[in-house]
Amino acid sequence: MMLTLPSPARPLRIGTRGSPLALWQAHEARRCLMAAHDLPEDAFEIVVIKVTGDDRSMIAADRPLKEIGNKGLFTREIEDALLAGGIDIAVHSMKDMPTEQPPGLLLDCHLARADMRDAFLSPVAAGLEDLPQGAVVGSSSLRRRAQLALRRPDLRLVEFRGNVQTRLQKLENGVAAATFLAMAGLTRLGMAHVARSAIEPEVMLPAVAQGAIGVERRSDDARVAALLEPVHDIPTGLQLAAERSFLAALDGSCETPIAGLALLEGGTIWLRGEILRPDGSEALSDAIRGPVEDGAAMGRELAARLKARAPQGFFDWRG
Numbered sequence: 001m002m003l004t005l006p007s008p009a010r011p012l013r014i015g016t017r018g019s020p021l022a023l024w025q026a027h028e029a030r031r032c033l034m035a036a037h038d039l040p041e042d043a044f045e046i047v048v049i050k051v052t053g054d055d056r057s058m059i060a061a062d063r064p065l066k067e068i069g070n071k072g073l074f075t076r077e078i079e080d081a082l083l084a085g086g087i088d089i090a091v092h093s094m095k096d097m098p099t100e101q102p103p104g105l106l107l108d109c110h111l112a113r114a115d116m117r118d119a120f121l122s123p124v125a126a127g128l129e130d131l132p133q134g135a136v137v138g139s140s141s142l143r144r145r146a147q148l149a150l151r152r153p154d155l156r157l158v159e160f161r162g163n164v165q166t167r168l169q170k171l172e173n174g175v176a177a178a179t180f181l182a183m184a185g186l187t188r189l190g191m192a193h194v195a196r197s198a199i200e201p202e203v204m205l206p207a208v209a210q211g212a213i214g215v216e217r218r219s220d221d222a223r224v225a226a227l228l229e230p231v232h233d234i235p236t237g238l239q240l241a242a243e244r245s246f247l248a249a250l251d252g253s254c255e256t257p258i259a260g261l262a263l264l265e266g267g268t269i270w271l272r273g274e275i276l277r278p279d280g281s282e283a284l285s286d287a288i289r290g291p292v293e294d295g296a297a298m299g300r301e302l303a304a305r306l307k308a309r310a311p312q313g314f315f316d317w318r319g
């Protein structure tokens with residue numbers, strides 16, 4: 001098939017949210033596509049789509065996100081624009097993406113994954129282990145809150161949201177002694193230096209797909225499929241297949257206390273998973289190794305093993 005490339009006269013429209021991180025990621029997808037097809041910048045148009053989750057007037061800043069919307073809060077409007085043909089592709093943080101896409105859409109193109117670790121931010125401590133007894137920690141991530149409560153039951157957790165600047169200001173003002181963000185997001189915003197340290201997966205297993213960017217398209221758009229093919233990073237795709245199948249088998253999302261990380265070791269995938277009670281009173285974790293092409297089956301198997309060990313009521317956080 002002859003591939004009709006986008007041009008300044010007929011640019012490929014890239015849909016994204018308007019946050020600084022989302023915009024950076026949309027520009028990164030454009031850079032990858034420009035390089036892969038030797039195209040100028042104006043062969044692509046970045047289309048900012050305002051989504052419900054971005055509208056501060058609709059969301060009280062102190063309300064946990066998990067109470068506000070269901071899965072896909074930040075992505076549904078972008079997917080609607082993609083389905084309606086207003087944009088040609090949509091760029092997302094894979095961590096925020098539901099494990100299943102709406103009929104008619106595919107999310108099988110992944111840019112090379114960045115640092116998947118969580119970052120530790122604090123004016124008073126160099127790492128989690130240095131935090132004084134009883135310190136206040138800010139986070140709105142159910143996973144991070146549960147992992148912290150499990151490891152440091154003495155800490156006091158408070159809701160913490162907003163952009164990086166808002167959070168740093170809160171730390172500065174003493175609202176909390178520490179908070180956590182994804183290393184990938186900080187690095188992309190040129191702010192890796194505000195992290196006091198990166199937390200190793202052995203200490204806090206990251207969210208499924210953390211640090212990975214996905215490019216979504218219409219399933220029937222063969223031209224866009226061909227355009228995206230050279231920018232897909234195969235190792236990232238293999239990691240995400242394992243991690244997202246683990247999350248899907250647990251009926252999880254980015255708003256559930258579940259962590260998972262797949263690493264490639266030669267021809268093998270090493271998949272680790274953790275599920276927690278939201279209050280951190282209990283956690284179950286396990287790991288599995290298998291051939292790289294078996295990621296999806298391994299994710300399901302790891303989920304089944306953890307489910308089999310889970311006591312009655314362990315999954316009560318599932319609404």
Ligand SMILES: NCc1[nH]cc(CCC(=O)O)c1CC(=O)O
Nearest residue numbers: 093095181182184185210211212
């Ligand atoms: N849910 C918010 C979100 N979605 C993706 C990232 C960071 C970038 C990434 O993980 O790819 C973040 C912020 C954070 O957790 O610090």
